[in-house]
Amino acid sequence: MKTAAIYARYSSNSQTEQSIEGQLDVCNKYAKNNDIQVVATYIDRAMTGTNDNRPDFQQMLKDSEKSSWDAVLVYALDRFGRNSIEVAINKQKLKKTGKILISATQRTSDNLDGTKNLDGILLENVYIGIAEYYSAELSQKVLRGLNENRKKGLFCGGGVPYGYRVENKRVYVDEDAAEIVRYIYERYSIGVTVPQILKELNARNILFKGREFNSGHIYKILSNERYSGKYTVHGETYTNTFPQIVSDELFDRVAQIAKKNLRCKRSVEVVYLLKNKIKCGHCGMPITAETGTSRHGKTIHYYKCSGRKRNITDCDLIVVRKETLEKIVMDAIINALSEPNAISKIVDHIYQVQEQILNEQKELKLLQSEKQKIDLAIDNIMSAIERGVMSNNAIRRLNELEEQQLEYEKKIAIEKSKTIDPIPKAEIANYYKSALKLEPLLLINYLVDEIILYNDRIEICFTSPITKSPDDCQGFLLYSNSTTISCYDKITGIFVNEPFYCIVKL
């Protein structure tokens, strides 16, 4: 028997919100129906919109590391974060502990038996996207309230920075810690390095909120403008919230030094969009991300065939600059996924999956089929009456049946209210289009199966439902350079006037 921990949270964002008890009820029922043993329950009760302090959620993630349960069960996926990116990040965190996320009301990307569920992956994004869409208006209201508080200089939640304490929504200086903040600023301003400062603090047994200091804490302190008495949010700077701990002059001096050091030492983390998806068309080896230095000393990023790099194969695949390749591929994919044909395939598919899920709801189905029998019986008696066959028994039976019919209608309505309303096709399409614009990476991650790079072309293969089977593939060109869009003639198979092209297999 598989085991799971339930996580429930009250979300003020959700349109069809369930109470905590309602969520637990639905989750427990789901567990029972699916032979899952519930071994733990975590609950975060009502919180304000921006307060991300979800103690039980954090505890659940922590416990996932050492516990033996197989999955975390939630009522709906939006319990797992405030937006789809946060949900994805938190899911990833959970995944690292070897656990999967399942929902009692929505299909998810992972199945309990370890298999992947592509339909779930797609639907997951749609559901999360729609929840976000509904929350936008509400969060605006919450933001307005917060702005009022900020104007009054009141603390609006979030973590309290080291060196401060909060009382009755007012921020005060915690003198002992503020002394350490000043010490860190002063040392750094005269050229002492962060590792050295760290050593000094640790040697004096100075703690950061009860724990040992680490270099991350110090970097964070050195870059937090609140210590200079300023606090900027949504482009507006407030000076009446945080009392000043370091002088403007010292803060600016430190910022200058940090800027210089950052430029030389700490490299910005580079995200390789196509990592793990791209493979060499000549030798079949994966293409890996590389960093190098140009003749002029500039850092450059590129993609290189790992077979060629390690001399395993005598591959002659070109080395491609990261930005160039990513732009070509992203443009091609977004173009392909924006094709009306592709959109309707995806939307149809998501809709079908949704229907299927709704149909699968066993209890509802059972009630509906019972009611159908009653409807039929009533029809039969009615037509008998019409034909002139009438008896007291028939009338009595008819009354009975009509009472039952009413009873079943009530039960069905209750059962239906427990389920999430189906999302209409138009709404799915709208979400999909906006996601394509706002979060193309998310969709690309799910929809692109493989990218194959050759010296003269790139082939992009999509996952189902866009591609049904490899034989179904029809290549067509979608790569556009800055001035012209070239075309691939599907009938003749000839590419027109473009030496380097991108085949998108649809």
Ligand SMILES: [Zn+2]
């Ligand atoms: Zn190769």
